[in-house]
Amino acid sequence: MNISENLKELKKELPDNVSLVAVTKTKPIGDIMEAYNAGHRVFGENKVQEMESKWQEMPKDIEWHMIGHVQRNKVKYMAPFVSLIHAVDSLRLLREINKEARKNDRVINCLLQIKIAEEDSKFGMDKTEALQLLDSNDFKKFENIKIIGLMGMATFTDDEKQVSNEFRSLKTLFDSIKEKHNMPVLSMGMSGDYKLAIKNGSNMVRVGSAIFGERG
Ligand SMILES: *Cc1c(COP(=O)(O)O)cnc(C)c1O
Numbered sequence: 001m002n003i004s005e006n007l008k009e010l011k012k013e014l015p016d017n018v019s020l021v022a023v024t025k026t027k028p029i030g031d032i033m034e035a036y037n038a039g040h041r042v043f044g045e046n047k048v049q050e051m052e053s054k055w056q057e058m059p060k061d062i063e064w065h066m067i068g069h070v071q072r073n074k075v076k077y078m079a080p081f082v083s084l085i086h087a088v089d090s091l092r093l094l095r096e097i098n099k100e101a102r103k104n105d106r107v108i109n110c111l112l113q114i115k116i117a118e119e120d121s122k123f124g125m126d127k128t129e130a131l132q133l134l135d136s137n138d139f140k141k142f143e144n145i146k147i148i149g150l151m152g153m154a155t156f157t158d159d160e161k162q163v164s165n166e167f168r169s170l171k172t173l174f175d176s177i178k179e180k181h182n183m184p185v186l187s188m189g190m191s192g193d194y195k196l197a198i199k200n201g202s203n204m205v206r207v208g209s210a211i212f213g214e215r216g
Pocket of ligand 1: 023046067068190192206207208209210
């Protein structure tokens with residue numbers, strides 16, 4: 001695996017408006033430093049404690065994104081440093097993030113994870129649930145959170161039409177609320193489907209194995 005070469009090739013492919021979260025879960029610090037030394041600064045992890053220990057050990061100009069499902073009792077470990085939480089799927093989780101952000105005197109950026117996949121193993125909110133949350137008075141009281149966009153994961157399948165349809169349904173929701181709620185970010189696409197995601201309007205992709213190789 002030539003990590004810096006993979007990264008360079010991938011970045012060449014991405015349109016200017018699409019940002020890259022390099023997903024480093026399970027990968028050792030040496031591998032991540034290779035991407036860092038090639039100039040990349042935005043990394044994604046899916047476990048809070050793994051992200052926290054990498055944050056401790058690595059240069060402090062890295063932006064750490066939490067891309068996985070978050071348990072409320074883990075929020076406190078990342079509240080001092082996390083730069084974007086991608087998979088927020090409940091008001092209870094937002095309340096906890098708001099509380100821990102306030103303790104750290106920060107405003108934490110979040111995305112709402114919307115369920116778009118047909119498979120029901122994926123986390124996320126229904127579209128109507130998300131709209132209700134954004135319009136709720138509870139949400140409006142949170143001063144230490146900013147919801148800057150939406151995130152979704154498509155079904156894991158070779159059926160490109162289905163994957164495109166799922167991405168497009170999230171893009172449609174995103175377009176209908178981004179101005180009203182001041183949300184610039186639409187996070188969709190991973191190693192296997194980022195091209196389809198970009199075609200369907202993604203402006204943030206989360207790519208791991210295509211840069212760092214398969215996970216063990
Ligand atoms: C692991 C993971 C990714 C990256 O997956 P790859 O297939 O390795 O690119 C993206 N998003 C989430 C939420 C993940 O957990």
